[in-house]
Amino acid sequence: MQDLANLALDTAKRRGASYADARVMDIRHRDIAVKNGEVGTLAESESLGIGIRVVAGGAWGFASTDRLTREGVQACAAEAVAIAKASALAKRENVALAPEATYVDTWQNPFLKDPFRIPVERQIEVLLAADEEMRRVKGVTVAEGSMSFRRIEQLFASSSGSSIHQIKMQSGAGIVATSFAGTEIQKRSYPNSFGGQHMLQGYELVESLDLPANAGRMAEECVALHSAAQCPEGQHTIILDSSQLGLQIHESIGHPIELDRVLGQEANFAGMSFLTTEKLRKLKYGSDIVNVVADARLEHGPGLGTFAYDDEGVPAQCTPIITNGLFTGYLSNRETAASVGEKRSGGTMRCESWNRLPMIRMTNISINPGTWKYDDLIADTDDAVLMETNRSWSIDDRRYHFQFSTEIGWEIKGGKKGRMIKNPSYSGITTEFWNSCDAICSRDYWTLWGTPNCGKGQPMQTMGTGHGASPARFRNVKVGVAFAK
Amino acid sequence: MPNTKRKSSPRGGPAELERIAERVLKLGKERGSHETEVDVSSGVDALTRFANNTIHQNVAEQILSISVRAVVDGHTARATTNKTDDESLARTVAAAVSLARNQPENPDLLPMLRAQKYQKVSRFVAATAATTPEERARAVTRVCKMADKAKQTAAGIFVSGQTHSLLANSKGLAARYEQTRSEFSVTILEENSSGWAKSNSPDIRTIDPDALAESASRKATASRAPRELPPGHYTTILEPSAVLDLVGFLFYDFAGTAILDKRSCLTGRLGKKLFGENINLWDDVYHPFQTGAPFDGEGLPRQKVLLVDRGVPKNLVYSRATAKKMKAKPTGHGFSLPNDYGEAPMNLVFAGGDKSTDEMIRTTERGILVTRLWYIREVDPYEKILTGTTRDGTFLIENGKVAGGIRNFRFNQSVIETLSNVEMLGPAVRAAGEESFEMVVPAMKVRDFHFSEATKF
16 A cells, blocks of 8 residues: 555656645445345445545646556556646635644554454344344334445555554444335334444444344334324424434534535535634534534544544544534634634545545534433423434535424423324524523433434545434424424 | 546446456356356546635546346345456455355345347447546636626536446346536525526537526526515426426335335325326436436346326336336336345436426516525425425516525425426426436426425525
């Protein structure tokens, strides 16, 4: 890997690049899915290549190839420089990067069991066992389960002298029961929707989830939803479970703090942000108990946003995003940090693969735990809707007006969890919503959720992000609008 | 300036794909695969991205993928690599065989297809394949200067690329396809308004960046100082991109597997009037505005299928395995095996009408004109209620005229109801959006479209 990277950097410099970095990435996947007692997907894949990013003529260029011969890498580096010079035709100012030290390091996330060494038939057995449990429940029309594993080995090298070797092992698994009856399709997922839970861990994550033991409960809840009461409409108190709160953080905090979005670089596709730069350290984003960080360090947990160095060679950091309710930080890179008065990048540049340009991405964007015990929070709530497990999510292109719905809800009356509620939904304005938060559960109820499917950029890149959250309560929220006539 | 023009047959050209496929099929036989399928594809893609009236990202990639499916005693599995040396190919074939051996038997698995005949489609344009970064940069520079002059801000992309693919199997099937692609998308921003336009085609000569930028610029100007309207049900004119992103959520409902799984909104509704009399829909990969290969993931020729006839959902699409289960004939819409989803129509074509957008506006006393929609998600999969917001050019229509820009709306609206309330149809065009794959759709004038909340901008 190092030889290929050096060749790329040497060629780029010879062709006139004032700065160059190269990422050699070797990525391996295993994907398994079962449906109604049969194996649906069973696939392994590997992909090896190099991406070369350069500054030449004061502008950016990037080229990538999987032709890893001497000629292939040299041609790719030359193309990156030529593209940068073409970019310079429309430049307004020269690219300037915030200073960063050089690093020579190697890092691998800790894990106990290599999922690629676990026999695939054992993994299929677990999924089929959960599938069978779900189909035991009358009314379940589709039972599904999936596992996915990813090993990413990468070398980052820069013309400044950095050489960073990292290996990341990711695992994920989940199950879902679907039921059609009358004119309704309902579903329940465990431990989360859209593929379950994903972390920077080995197969021990899958074992800890115990999919078969939770399958029956999911199936029963799924079928019971058909006869549950419809979610009420109006202004209500809501309590969100930690997985739904994780997605709420992702959409209404994680995306709007991306500085490339704020500065207009995503205007044509992903959109911009209501968090314009004059709001930094002035906007009351949430109530006083809301504290949010962007933390890529391992001590935050083995999240999908955990690493030792980002894809620009900047060490992992913890950036306070919301501090006692006050908006205090953005996600930045070496090019944008200066625009908000930072001397150094926040270390959030990430790329999906060797053939994609690194861009500002969420790391682990997490809300700090509060002080409440879960049972005390329920007991303290007179009238509310408890909402669990995301079903749909939508937010405008400034990340200001959102609408979410969850798979299941529960009525809270007089401090007690009551009847089941179907089709729960809520909507609101980002800052009004976070300012209405009046209770957050403690560390005992905090989970670092993985969102494996965050899309951004052109060409589109899918990235995994982490979101730590515990159940929380919000007052005076608009509920039920999704089904209002 | 160095010559960075790609030759028309780069690495991964047809000859190399044939060599790799031949090698893999031989390895399959040697490694004990009873049947072997190989899908070799290569691509060169380049994208120039601009924002704040300058290029901020300019990228190119060259990729090659070799995907091998092995069948052993009625079991099948897939392994994929981008490494072309003999050792890597042998390891990939061995991985596919090993994965296949270690799974339960698949009762739905059918023997691989023998050689098929395909209707020719011509979607490779040399001019697109030869596009250089300088050519893209020059077009982008013109658009940025145009925006500068109008005191506006431009952001967007200009893309060019090509793909070659070969699907072959040990029973003698060989399905070859090549296609070029180009795309220009632009957003023009003002202080409190914006406009958007997008077009794509295999032929870059049909893309007019200046005209698209001018259209987006006019929308940004016309939607300045947007007023806030109360939520409610409005007569709404959806431009083709907005129609595309809504109706795109219907495509999987026409899959045989979706009916078997009772996940389709057509469950119990096939053959019954569901949409308006003026809704006719086909899947047709051969339509002149469509793109894509004339065969499916197993190499079966794609058929043109009538999906909706005068408002009645008539037919579904089927992979070979789904067709067998449902006692139907396969239509050539299956995904690569093994998979969980079966099949889907990927080349939807709606019948259009003869009404221009101007006529739709002229005949509207009070309504909303929508350029594009954003972040659409399914709220109710059976009633097909979708939510999302308007974006980049939303206007109030009063007394037959555009009366100015309005703040964006959130909608919660059933697609079934939408297609039951269509009052006028424009000519069907190849439309491009951001939420769905491209298809051929008309602009639509729809009554009682439900905007549930207003946004703040």
